[in-house]
Amino acid sequence: MTKKQWIEAFPLLNEIIDTKEILWKNPDYRAESHSSTLSKADIEDAAERLERFSSYIAKVFPETAESAGLIESPLITIPKMQKVMEDNYHIKFKNPLLLKCDSHLPISGSIKARGGIYEVLKHAEELAMEHGYISVTDDYSIFDNPKFKELFSNYRISVGSTGNLGLSIGIMSAQLGFQVSVHMSADAKQWKKDLLRSKGVHVVEYQSDFSNAVSEGRKQAEADPACHFIDDEDSKDLFLGYSVAAARLKKQLKSMNITIDREHPLFVYLPCGVGGGPGGITFGLHSEFGENVHCIFAEPTNAPSFLLGQMTGLQDKISVQDFGISNKTEADGLAVGRTSSFVGKEIGHLVKACYTIEDARLYSFLRDLSDTENILLEPSALAGFYGPIKLMKDTENLQVKIHNAYHLIWATGGNMVPPEVQDSYYQKGAVNK
Numbered sequence: 001m002t003k004k005q006w007i008e009a010f011p012l013l014n015e016i017i018d019t020k021e022i023l024w025k026n027p028d029y030r031a032e033s034h035s036s037t038l039s040k041a042d043i044e045d046a047a048e049r050l051e052r053f054s055s056y057i058a059k060v061f062p063e064t065a066e067s068a069g070l071i072e073s074p075l076i077t078i079p080k081m082q083k084v085m086e087d088n089y090h091i092k093f094k095n096p097l098l099l100k101c102d103s104h105l106p107i108s109g110s111i112k113a114r115g116g117i118y119e120v121l122k123h124a125e126e127l128a129m130e131h132g133y134i135s136v137t138d139d140y141s142i143f144d145n146p147k148f149k150e151l152f153s154n155y156r157i158s159v160g161s162t163g164n165l166g167l168s169i170g171i172m173s174a175q176l177g178f179q180v181s182v183h184m185s186a187d188a189k190q191w192k193k194d195l196l197r198s199k200g201v202h203v204v205e206y207q208s209d210f211s212n213a214v215s216e217g218r219k220q221a222e223a224d225p226a227c228h229f230i231d232d233e234d235s236k237d238l239f240l241g242y243s244v245a246a247a248r249l250k251k252q253l254k255s256m257n258i259t260i261d262r263e264h265p266l267f268v269y270l271p272c273g274v275g276g277g278p279g280g281i282t283f284g285l286h287s288e289f290g291e292n293v294h295c296i297f298a299e300p301t302n303a304p305s306f307l308l309g310q311m312t313g314l315q316d317k318i319s320v321q322d323f324g325i326s327n328k329t330e331a332d333g334l335a336v337g338r339t340s341s342f343v344g345k346e347i348g349h350l351v352k353a354c355y356t357i358e359d360a361r362l363y364s365f366l367r368d369l370s371d372t373e374n375i376l377l378e379p380s381a382l383a384g385f386y387g388p389i390k391l392m393k394d395t396e397n398l399q400v401k402i403h404n405a406y407h408l409i410w411a412t413g414g415n416m417v418p419p420e421v422q423d424s425y426y427q428k429g430a431v432n433k
């Protein structure tokens with residue numbers, strides 16, 4: 001089909017191409033003709049693997065000792081920010097607004113500390129087992145043993161990234177003793193590259209965008225049998241690493257005396273790049289909460305790749321550039337022009353809606369959150385804040401009553417941003433209109 005024919009088929013494309021902020025409601029939501037190839041057993045397998053590694057993680061990353069080596073983030077309420085959102089946008093939350101602080105995940109300070117670290121650990125476990133170094137009943141703190149580092153030094157791990165995935169994988173792989181290459185897209189921030197190089201990671205820089213960095217990395221890895229390429233566009237392991245968050249979130253909600261049920265559904269707002277992080281979490285949440293959870297994805301107006309893939313059904317067969325959209329955004333973690341078809345097929349039908357947000361609004365939320373709650377996030381991580389506003393302002397009520405709902409915003413990164421960079425972000429946040 002030509003661009004014109006696509007626009008006729010999907011009139012919302014007009015506004016998307018004009019990079020307007022839009023809300024797209026998924027007509028295929030929970031369509032029974034779709035199903036996932038993965039199951040709850042796969043999520044449990046991933047959770048058990050992370051549990052096996054907990055003694056090692058607690059040992060080499062002392063900041064996780066408090067959580068006994070589990071890499072997990074706080075769930076909090078943000079009453080002052082909630083008030084500011086209510087006042088600025090003329091909305092009202094019935095229940096306390098929730099913030100899931102993956103920005104403060106230990107080790108690498110972003111949502112990528114889930115999937116990225118998980119896939120590296122899984123690969124390390126496979127190699128160690130192959131060489132007869134370990135069995136599942138052992139205490140995994142011996143992964144810190146020089147003998148393991150010696151083994152892993154013969155292997156390479158490689159990944160393409162806009163920044164945060166590279167940080168997670170680089171830090172974890174270097175700690176285990178692997179050689180690591182991170183292929184960074186043009187969007188990647190300088191401080192992320194510097195940090196990785198300081199850990200001995202081989203950083204390869206590209207002038208092109210994420211999809212290109214990934215395919216270059218993939219190509220180079222294929223030529224080297226000792227190299228494991230972590231494929232952000234197509235990795236079941238990354239996806240499952242993210243999915244483990246859901247059961248843990250359920251426990252956190254319970255400890256806050258929050259029950260999610262038919263009358264009190266949970267709406268979750270997830271910033272989306274290639275789709276793996278929000279997709280894995282959506283998969284996990286549906287496995288925990290079933291029909292009582294509704295996941296909504298947020299993308300920059302200049303990089304709505306997941307939305308385009310789902311709306312047209314073309315998944316990774318089209319890019320935002322095909323529609324003349326730039327893929328240029330300050331939200332580096334979301335600067336992805338072409339989505340993952342693996343993720344789209346796996347969970348596209350479990351995403352209730354997608355919306356887009358302008359960079360300027362990301363900064364405005366950034367500043368408000370800093371002023372009200374003293375929480376500093378990176379621009380990508382603010383994309384979820386516009387979700388409840390978009391939904392509440394939508395006149396057709398999305399078929400589900402949302403007035404008793406709990407709204408949870410997934411804050412996906414920010415803890416490792418250097419203070420001077422953080423300060424420049426804050427300065428870009430316009431004082432409220």
Ligand SMILES: *Cc1c(COP(=O)(O)O)cnc(C)c1O
Nearest residue numbers: 164273274275276277333412413
């Ligand atoms: C990567 C990233 C996301 C989105 O995850 P994807 O797997 O790319 O969809 C969101 N926020 C931040 C800060 C990220 O680094």
